[in-house]
Amino acid sequence: MQAERILIVEDEPVVALDLRQTLEEMGHQVEGIHSSVPSVLAAIEREQPSMVLMDIHLGGARDGVDAAQEIYQRWGLPVIYLTAFADDRTIERAAATKPFGYLLKPFQNKELAAVIQVAHTRHQTECALAASEARLAIAVEAAELGIWEWESQLDKLQGDERFNRMLGGALCHFHTHLHAFLARVHPDDRATVEQGLNQPGFFSCAFRALRDNGEQATLEMHGQLRPLPGGHREVIGAIRDITERVQMEEQLRQASVVFSTTAEGIMILDEQYRIRSVNPALSRLTEYRESELLGQLPDSLLLGSEARPPSYAAIAASSEGYWSGEVCARRRHGELFPSLQHICAVRDASGKVLQYVHTLADISAMREAERQLAHLAYHDALTGLGNRYLLNDTLESEIARAQRNERIFAVIFLDLDGFKSINDTVGHHVGDRVIQEIARRLTLQIRRQDTAVRLGGDEFVVVCPDLHHAEESLVIAQKLLKAMDEPVQIDTLRYNISVSIGVALYPEDGNNLNALLSAADSAMYEAKRQGKGRYCGYLPTIAARIRERLEIEQGLHAALAENQFELHYQPVVDLKRRCLIGFEALVRWRHPERGMIAPDQFIGIAEESGFIEPLGRWILNTAIAQAAAWQQAGAKGLLMAVNVSARQFNDEQLVDGIVTMLARHGLAARQLEIEVTESTVQEFHRSKRIVDTLRERGIAVALDDFGTGYSSLSLLKHLPINRVKIDRSFVIALPGTARDAGLISAIMQMANSLDLEVTAEGIETPEQAAFLNAVGCPAVQGYLFSRPAPASHFTTEWLCHYRESDSFQVNPAA
């Protein structure tokens, strides 16, 4: 028998002591004897007995039943009544306190021992049950389970509060009949639920049910059927609301389908920016296998060197936490492609970045489609040339560019002659092929920077930017005309096609789009009017100028071969001594039809076309030969100044060529002076090397047109030249204002201090000569003394006279 620690509540001391003795003899321990309710309650708190033996009749306001009630409620201790009362009222009150025993006095010790034994066992059972219930309650609570039971005999379905809540009811226990409950179950799931409720043993199923508010819930039901006597059944079970879980599972399933089937590449990166997961599309797009991507940094593998997204860290630190934009991506073998990328930082509840989701869509097809659309919008479908829109855009941008760079450009309008008759006689399909062939020929003729468009029908326009001079436009027009000479072969037939071409120039013929087009159009009509198959410029004067230039360029070779060039010589005079000191050689072209052509009209063209090289050699040779002839005729020591242009000057052969000529004709190097202009010697280092070589060979170098350029002074600093020739524009004004005079004086002073020779050009009046003499200018040339004239003009007598005389005052050629 288990020894109890017992508290005795008895107001009869003798009875109490007797009881104590009995209990102790039974082996129990008596913790105390109390005779009032407050005293026993205090003792329980203090002594913590395992059992109380309670008399009902106690002194005081409250009796033993009251005390037992409180003891059971507060501590759950087993209370055994020992009483002499057995009336119904007392027993009823005592029973309400769920006593562990009720012994009527007087009782046998054996009865007492049995009651104590039973009370002990019951108390143990109750304690174990309470603990088990507590554990179950915690499990039910943690699993958020609702509890329900159904009993078949009464058809009573009953659930707890949570069960009720799952179906959307108020906070009360759920009582209903099975059919009412099943009515809420989704028809498709009803059979499953019914089968569970009827099958013996444990069952579990999920089903959809309607809540009170009309929403659909998904519930998971577990239960166990217990057979009851009489063929009845009872099912007890638990139920859980899995609506959210099912929805999340559904979302996850969807996300997983999206992840694995979307065309967009997706990679998940860890916080160290290493790839942790990729979808099949990413492998497809980048041509990397999944295994090659996992663990890598996307930067090095998947991105081009340009147009990169911000760093992952920067995106995570940004207020949005994500970034999207167009980025150049790279495939496995290095191919770059445009991609739309989206990068998003994924954070935990505390805001810490856990992962990055980086998506990548290949938009090359889209860009290609855009490009094709743009091409279609700006190109002619039949020929592949540009269309009117492209022409407008091109003209607008070329006008802006030409304005900025002060350049000229041409708009060339072409219209096929008699095309309509081809269309009418052999049909449009042939016409179309003719147009295509014309377009092909156009494309072959134009330069890379030119734009050819078809305006529609048989009209074409070519825009030629960056022309150096207007003449180039006619060269192009002529080329285009020539390209159409060859008949167009379509199947077995050949068609002779000619075009009429109109040329307009920016800015001369128009400074806006419409003006230029209409000028080119008018010029084309003029070409038609003049007989078709030809080109016309818009402004007759410009056209004439252009044509003249072309004629000059084309006539230069014949001119040299046919001895049409000649040199004229202008005397250079010592102003103080009034005697001849030399000549400047000036070239002329005696044209068989146009008469005498001044050098200004052909030297520039010869320079641009490269013809200056043979012409320049001829000039140098002729001038040196002439100087040598005069020397031999008796006019000793005359200086021969010869102009040399830029291309000539930069020719590596120049110096050696001159030296050879001097030797051939027997002229001393000191008698030759090479005249260069500022523009000729722009490349300081190269020019200095050439000037140095000339000087080493004893040949003098003069800087012509001094003072007209921007860098005259810096040229003097860098180049070891001998002489400056003051430009005519300074002399014209003399003696003029104090400012004009001051300028010449300053040049003289500067020349003196740099030990430079000076020649002033273009002296036409005695006043100019007097002024220059007064400021100490040593040498002059100009109409006052002599116009340039052929060598024959300067006879031996003339030379000898003026070489020595001090009377060079008249203008012999005037």
Ligand SMILES: Nc1nc2c(ncn2[C@@H]2O[C@@H]3COP(=O)(O)O[C@H]4[C@@H](O)[C@H](n5cnc6c(=O)[nH]c(N)nc65)O[C@@H]4COP(=O)(O)O[C@H]3[C@H]2O)c(=O)[nH]1
């Ligand atoms: N109004 C006026 N003009 C005067 C007077 N005195 C001389 N002139 C003109 O001024 C020009 C002087 O030549 P430049 O400054 O070297 O300027 C030359 C030179 O730059 C170039 N040039 C002439 N001959 C040659 C040549 O053989 N080779 C090269 N490369 N250029 C040449 O052509 C330019 C023009 O030559 P030209 O027409 O011969 O014109 C010559 C000459 O006829 C005057 O008192 N009044």
